[in-house]
Amino acid sequence: MIEARDLRKAFGDFEAVRGIDLAVRKGEAFGFLGPNGAGKSSTMRMIAAVSPVSGGELRILGRDPAKDGPAIRGRLGVCPQEDTLDTELNVFDNLFIYGRYFGIAAADVRERAQELLEFVQLTDKAKSKVEDLSGGMKRRLTIARSLINRPDLLLLDEPTTGLDPQARHLLWDKLFRLKQTGVTLVITTHYMDEAEQLCDRLVVMDKGVIVAEGSPAALIQEHSTREVTELRFGVVGEDETHASYAEKVAEQVTGLGERVEVLPDRLLVYGDDGDEVAAKVHERGLRPVAVLVRRSTLEDVFLHLTGRTLVD
Amino acid sequence: MAVTEGVPVSEGIGRQVDYWLTVYRRTWKGTAISSFVAPLFYVVAMGVLLGGFIEVDPSELEGATSYLAFLVPGLVAAHAMQTAVGETTYPVMGMIKWQRVYESMLATPLAVRDVVFAHLVFVTARVASTCAVFMLVVAPFGVIETWWGAVLAFLSQILVGTAFGSLVYALTTRMSTPEGFGVLFRLGVFPMFLFSGAFFPVANLGEVGAWVARLTPLWQGVNLSRMFMLDNVDWAVAGINATVLIVLTLVGLRWSVTGLRKRLVS
Numbered sequence: 001m002i003e004a005r006d007l008r009k010a011f012g013d014f015e016a017v018r019g020i021d022l023a024v025r026k027g028e029a030f031g032f033l034g035p036n037g038a039g040k041s042s043t044m045r046m047i048a049a050v051s052p053v054s055g056g057e058l059r060i061l062g063r064d065p066a067k068d069g070p071a072i073r074g075r076l077g078v079c080p081q082e083d084t085l086d087t088e089l090n091v092f093d094n095l096f097i098y099g100r101y102f103g104i105a106a107a108d109v110r111e112r113a114q115e116l117l118e119f120v121q122l123t124d125k126a127k128s129k130v131e132d133l134s135g136g137m138k139r140r141l142t143i144a145r146s147l148i149n150r151p152d153l154l155l156l157d158e159p160t161t162g163l164d165p166q167a168r169h170l171l172w173d174k175l176f177r178l179k180q181t182g183v184t185l186v187i188t189t190h191y192m193d194e195a196e197q198l199c200d201r202l203v204v205m206d207k208g209v210i211v212a213e214g215s216p217a218a219l220i221q222e223h224s225t226r227e228v229t230e231l232r233f234g235v236v237g238e239d240e241t242h243a244s245y246a247e248k249v250a251e252q253v254t255g256l257g258e259r260v261e262v263l264p265d266r267l268l269v270y271g272d273d274g275d276e277v278a279a280k281v282h283e284r285g286l287r288p289v290a291v292l293v294r295r296s297t298l299e300d301v302f303l304h305l306t307g308r309t310l311v312d
Numbered sequence: 313m314a315v316t317e318g319v320p321v322s323e324g325i326g327r328q329v330d331y332w333l334t335v336y337r338r339t340w341k342g343t344a345i346s347s348f349v350a351p352l353f354y355v356v357a358m359g360v361l362l363g364g365f366i367e368v369d370p371s372e373l374e375g376a377t378s379y380l381a382f383l384v385p386g387l388v389a390a391h392a393m394q395t396a397v398g399e400t401t402y403p404v405m406g407m408i409k410w411q412r413v414y415e416s417m418l419a420t421p422l423a424v425r426d427v428v429f430a431h432l433v434f435v436t437a438r439v440a441s442t443c444a445v446f447m448l449v450v451a452p453f454g455v456i457e458t459w460w461g462a463v464l465a466f467l468s469q470i471l472v473g474t475a476f477g478s479l480v481y482a483l484t485t486r487m488s489t490p491e492g493f494g495v496l497f498r499l500g501v502f503p504m505f506l507f508s509g510a511f512f513p514v515a516n517l518g519e520v521g522a523w524v525a526r527l528t529p530l531w532q533g534v535n536l537s538r539m540f541m542l543d544n545v546d547w548a549v550a551g552i553n554a555t556v557l558i559v560l561t562l563v564g565l566r567w568s569v570t571g572l573r574k575r576l577v578s
């Protein structure tokens with residue numbers, strides 16, 4: 001569905017995407033995980049055939065976006081990072097008008113719009129103004145709109161950013177169903193739980209390059225331990241920060257797990273058995289104010305690969 | 313590199329008809345009243361009441377037998393300019409950066425060219441309808457000499473609309489904030505409205521002034537509209553006037569497409 005080789009995007013002197021290779025296969029859910037400014041949206045806009053490629057090769061649905069932009073866009077569904085719904089049109093008209101741009105007959109668009117409103121549970125809002133919708137409803141409407149042309153490939157740029165947990169779960173459920181119907185999904189996110197929930201395979205992006213690639217489970221296995229023990233220490237001296245204190249403690253903790261990461265507010269000890277690590281911490285006479293044992297996530301993968309956290 | 317612009321432009325415009333009809337349905341009431349009332353006020357105040365004080369030989373009014381008959385064709389042409397400018401300043405900037413409607417259009421198979429042309433077709437339709445209303449309102453005042461003259465005058469007014477519409481559209485695509493609109497209105501549109509021969513013969517401006525006025529795009533339209541309405545046509549001049557407006561329209565179209573592409577395809 002998508003193939004990229006050494007794909008680049010430059011804005012003036014600044015290179016936002018610095019040579020990435022990709023292959024997205026039919027029917028899979030593929031993710032871009034990365035922090036702010038990683039180049040996810042820049043990549044997505046090139047894939048959406050709205051932003052010209054600055055270097056390298058890109059083929060979408062077997063075509064070159066520089067030559068066949070309109071034909072490619074006709075087969076894509078796009079849910080941009082920021083909603084571009086027409087706030088002057090009502091909910092139904094947003095779908096209807098958009099569908100018409102694809103050259104779909106008016107009667108067909110009307111029918112599809114009804115179905116899609118049903119699908120995203122907005123049927124009773126059909127005549128409402130877009131302004132009156134909640135953030136989650138707007139997002140659902142944007143997704144419904146992106147499906148009006150029955151796309152082969154659906155591009156979702158941060159579909160759930162800014163939504164409350166309930167709205168996110170509702171959206172995930174919709175996306176999951178779409179995937180079941182065979183639509184290829186490409187999702188960007190800076191939420192590791194979203195990537196884990198939705199993606200069969202993903203790339204971790206940072207500063208315009210891909211730093212790792214694989215399934216969520218494989219990435220965790222490869223770049224992290226099974227469990228993580230989080231230790232939080234009370235601040236000790238007057239002018240001692242957690243970080244400087246943790247540096248000192250870190251030395252004592254070294255050896256308890258395979259690896260230790262020092263964050264501004266906590267220490268992460270990576271070891272396959274978290275409870276064992278926690279027990280050893282106590283044996284050594286350390287007294288953290290809080291201890292949490294959890295499974296490794298993609299967040300840990302990212303931290304390991306870049307030394308930074310995903311959401312700051 | 314061969315770049316396919318997708319569907320033929322007529323098809324691309326056709327796909328946006330429903331959008332523009334919806335916009336029209338939402339706005340027609342407001343514009344219908346103003347496009348009916350404004351000309352009536354102008355014609356009564358300036359043509360009938362002010363014109364009642366003006367006694368001039370028809371030879372000095374470019375062949376018009378009354379000030380009203382002189383004023384109306386120019387006023388409609390100037391009205392066409394104002395409508396076109398109004399439709400291609402804030403609304404275009406809004407679709408670029410406030411409501412960002414173009415962005416969603418360009419995510420579909422529509423190309424930049426389709427989007428620009430469809431919008432300018434809408435602007436032209438707005439100009440045409442407002443000028444048609446204007447002409448119908450003034451018809452009972454006895455300012456129309458022949459029906460074919462009125463039709464050609466109407467077409468000239470539309471040309472004023474397409475020329476200003478496409479040029480100002482092109483300008484708007486190159487502006488990042490609306491501050492420039494104030495300058496455009498005060499130093500471009502308003503002086504042209506007053507001094508391009510709509511209200512008095514440009515000959516009154518003196519030799520140099522008259523030639524400056526004759527170089528403005530609006531004068532071409534005012535002159536065409538008036539010659540046709542008064543049935544006093546110098547076909548050589550009419551040819552020049554029409555050619556200028558057509559060329560400006562074509563140049564404006566080209567700049568509009570390149571401007572919007574530069575702005576939105578990055």
Ligand SMILES: Nc1ncnc2c1ncn2[C@@H]1O[C@H](COP(=O)(O)OP(=O)(O)OP(=O)(O)O)[C@@H](O)[C@H]1O
Binds near residue numbers: 014039041190
């Ligand atoms: N049109 C543009 N002009 C100039 N710089 C840009 C443009 N678009 C993006 N950038 C820059 O490119 C870099 C990558 O931006 P991009 O939007 O692709 O990141 P992202 O991974 O989507 O981040 P986020 O999570 O914040 O959405 C950023 O530093 C951004 O400032």
Ligand SMILES: [Mg+2]
Binds near residue numbers: 081
């Ligand atoms: Mg982004």
